[in-house]
Amino acid sequence: MKRLVSLSLSLMLVLAIFVGASLTASAATEEDLEYTLNSYDRVYSVSGCNKTATGEIIIPETYNGLPVTKIDREAFLDCTEITSITIGNNITSIADYAFKNCSGIESVYFGTGLKKVEYSVFNGCTNLKSVYVDSLETLNEINTSVVSTAGTCVDGSFAHLADNLYVDGVLVEELYIPSDMKVNRDGVFCGYSSIKSIVV
Numbered sequence: 001m002k003r004l005v006s007l008s009l010s011l012m013l014v015l016a017i018f019v020g021a022s023l024t025a026s027a028a029t030e031e032d033l034e035y036t037l038n039s040y041d042r043v044y045s046v047s048g049c050n051k052t053a054t055g056e057i058i059i060p061e062t063y064n065g066l067p068v069t070k071i072d073r074e075a076f077l078d079c080t081e082i083t084s085i086t087i088g089n090n091i092t093s094i095a096d097y098a099f100k101n102c103s104g105i106e107s108v109y110f111g112t113g114l115k116k117v118e119y120s121v122f123n124g125c126t127n128l129k130s131v132y133v134d135s136l137e138t139l140n141e142i143n144t145s146v147v148s149t150a151g152t153c154v155d156g157s158f159a160h161l162a163d164n165l166y167v168d169g170v171l172v173e174e175l176y177i178p179s180d181m182k183v184n185r186d187g188v189f190c191g192y193s194s195i196k197s198i199v200v
Contacts, residue, residue, distance in 0.1 A: 028053035028082060035063050036072065045070035054081040061088040061111075071098045073118075080104050087111045093118075100124050107131075108162075110138060130164040131192070136177065139167065165192040174199065 034048035044063045057076075060068055068088060073095040076082065080103050087094075089111040096118035099105065105122070107130040122128060133139045165172045175198045 028055050028057045030058070030060060032057070033059070034075075035068070037066075041069075043067045043069045045072050046075050047072045049076045049079050049082075051079055052081065053079055054083075056084040056086065057082050058086045059088045059091060061090040069093070069113075071095060073097055074100055076100075076102055078102070083107075085109065087114070089113045092116065094121050096120055097123055103127060110134070112138065114138060128162045130166060131162045132166045132169075134168055136167060136175075139165075162192055164194040173197075 028050075032050040032053040033046055035044045036047040037044055044066055046059055046068060049057070057079075059071065062068060067090045069090055069092050071087070071091060071094045074097045075095070076085075076099045077097065078101045079099075080101065082102055083104050084107045085099065085105060086109040090113055091111050092113050093116040094114070098118075098121050100120070100122075101124035102122075103124060103126050105125045106127050108122075108128065109132040112134050171194055172192070173194055173196050175195050177198065
């Protein structure tokens with residue numbers, strides 16, 4: 001009887017430890033983000049993230065009542081447990097290596113306000129499967145440098161960036177580039193496995 005009680009207590013202790021550990025591994029929240037205030041422009045940038053953050057990160061459009069307009073260099077460096085990034089519409093620029101070595105990221109949702117993306121933003125994001133943008137114009141803007149993050153230009157084409165490209169929620173398999181669109185650089189629409197053909 002004593003042995004049975006002792007075994008039961010041991011099992012309860014193990015269960016309590018397991019439950020406690022599960023509770024500490026909670027999903028990412030806005031509180032996991034660090035911000036820096038640009039006092040001149042009265043705007044914030046995202047300058048860091050809690051390395052233990054897990055799951056989806058949503059970068060807000062405002063913080064403390066002011067716009068969040070930039071993601072700083074290496075802001076998410078080595079945040080390996082993040083699986084998805086949603087970038088707010090007020091974000092206009094993303095600095096180089098912003099998501100470096102975020103090997104858990106599988107999907108990225110770009111906001112509508114992006115104007116500038118620096119070099120190798122997704123360097124080391126080896127599990128990136130899907131990229132979501134609202135329009136070809138946004139894709140043209142961000143791919144000026146994002147496309148180089150998964151590798152270098154080889155034989156006129158770019159290395160693999162992600163499996164699937166979604167424009168306005170639709171998986172792109174045949175990409176039509178409007179005649180009046182000025183493409184920022186050769187190959188900016190390459191790097192996605194879902195695209196079977198490009199029509200200019």
